[in-house]
Amino acid sequence: MEKSNPVREAIDKVVDKLSDHHAEIPGRPGSEPPTVEEPTEPRGPLRPKPDQRGPDPYSPTGQAVDVTPEERAQGGEYLTTAQGLRLADTDHSLKAGPRGPVLLQDHHLREKVMHFDHERIPERVVHARGAAAHGVFQSYGTAASVTRAAFLAKGAETPVFVRFSTVLGSRGSADTVRDTRGFATKFYTAEGVFDLVGNNIPVFFIQDAIKFPDVIHAGKPHPDREIPQAQSAHDTFWDFVSLHTEATHHTLWNMSDRGIPRSYRTMEGFGVHTFRLVDAEGATALVKFHWKPKAGVHSLVWEEAQLIGGADPDFHRRDLADAIEAGAHPQWELGIQVFPDTPEQTFEGIDLLDPTKIVPEELAPVQPVGLLTLNANPVNYFAETEQVAFHVGHLVPGIDVTDDPLLAGRLFSYLDTQITRLGGPNFGQIPINRTHAPVNDMLRDSFHQDAVHAGVAPYKPNSLDGGCPFFAGAQEGGYVETPVQVAASRKVREAPASFADHFSQPRLFWLSLSPVEREHVIAAYTFELGKVYEQAIKERNLRVLAEIDPYLCEQVAQGLGLPVPKPVNSLPSVNPSPALSQVGKSWPTTGRVIGIVADGAGDLAAVEAVRQAVLGGGMVPLVIAPTGGTLGSGDDAVTVQRTFTTARSVEFDALLLAGTPEPGRDANGARDAKAGNATAARTDPRVLLMLGEAFRHAKPIGGWADATQALTAAGIDPSAPGVVVGDNGEAVLEEVVRLLGRHRVWERFPAPVEPV
């Protein structure tokens, strides 16, 4: 009798579950190719995909409403006008005879073209390109001791919508550019909407919002030719940041691997500013918010990022949507660093009101307060991702702002910008922006007013509406501003003296990086400044680098072929924060993508076993073969997801090479002409290119049977670090997955020669 193996059984269960799920999604691994019949008669709308939701089912005044699939846009059997009139034709304008002039009385033509003419709205002035998802936030209750916010109470579950973005590029730009990423979360709490509008970098370019137009004008493309798109590698950006040295810290983070994340799923998020939390008794604490990805903090390498920019400009958007659709729901823990709310508002000498400073986690640990899970893709990009409007001023009782001058300007800007972008002050009524708490405001009329307000007295005080609505004090859940002491002072246009320290924290960040990460920073500065035309700007930036670290400055100067400047000040003495490095840790590999290069003559049973084991591990296997369709036939057939033509190494986190037992023989050792051809196919230049890139980008590579042949043809030493060769595909996979847990084979990057 066969022995039962509980681990195997557990894996089989996961595989069955994933396969069932995939089978429902046309084109996903494991699914049957979809058969789409030509419809001949009216029928109901297609069934929504399992993870699709309709637009937010809340009315403009916060009541839950039921939206059936038929009530969604594009439901129903017949084409109609916007007025509901059924239409007999949408292919021809109404004409006086088939060759005659078009008649003005054609309402359908006028309505269709008029509406199309106005489909676009202005893109966001910054963060124009983004991708978003729905999810849920589950509170651990650990923050309840410092805040009365209901969504942070123990066991509270709050629906959320999260939008990730790049800052500089326009809506159609590429995802993998070197830039800061936005990480904006809308919590639909029972007490109203709370928005945490953060970035993947914990500090900002500027200390005062009045400089925001300057930094963005400098970072956006040059005003004459509108190039370059979505990048900082140009004169105006480097001109500004070298003259305005409070930008140094943020710029250094941009030049580090943080500027090119592997995925939105592998990014940290930061609220950047210090916020004030208030508990039920009115006691206050200062906090900084952190999002920690469960999948680890991972980045691309620069060449990879550039290749993806061309091969798949939608890489991050696709990655997020695919992961959610495949059931690998991305997760982050929300954490807070808590500081006493003292009159100085400093912690260990660090000014908490300065948004260019972090507080190292070693000084104030990040305490987890809840779990965010993204579990559903938007149904409609425009309705949700484009129209969502975040605002740092959307607060709930228990969370308040501080006097950070950057935050103050944001409190104005995020309301103001929606007037142009979303066409008026009623943007809060757009379904994705609607609160889930009941709304009873006295705001009236204007463009896009969806609510039909009853009552005659939208003013207070009134007697005609019985004095309604009434005020809510703190006991009734009202938002009561914290009565903090405001220092009496002179009116000035000045920054506090502590804001003048622009170099100690950049040095702290630099010293916290591993040698490999530092080499990446050097390469990034050398690349970016290498794209600058003006010599004076390059030299000025080298003078900034001299204030951070002599090795960094020397290496970049060498790359640019310029003399090394001397620092003006002595180097600040700081302690590194090991938590800031991405290297040297192991992480779960769930949701990572493994490419399996195979061909018709290899051992298909081994390919299928490896594919199943990848799926069983919660990862995504993509089979890459010479042509599309299937490898083999009948029950043993393996579905091909990528061909040698459509695949590029950058799509995969690790690459496997399914070997043929022996060139010219089939899996059973018999002579087979097709098998000989297949081996030739695996030395195809496109496969060799894939292998060479995967090796250069320090990705784990595995192969079995005669895979060494292709490795050697690609110039890869089979005994190099992170190259796993064996007889058994599943054993090779196990080792490759272990390596993937470290994200990259870091040893493969050239060893730095930095003096100790």
Ligand code: HDD
């Ligand atoms: Fe901002 C959008 C993050 C400073 C003005 N910002 C925007 C978004 C994110 C951030 C993630 C995109 C939201 C979305 O997905 O819709 N911004 C930040 C962070 C900052 C910051 C982390 C500093 C700590 N921003 C900042 C300043 C100003 C603005 C100082 C203006 C004075 N930001 C805007 C804006 C945007 C915006 C113009 C564009 C679209 C929008 O607001 O809705 O108002």
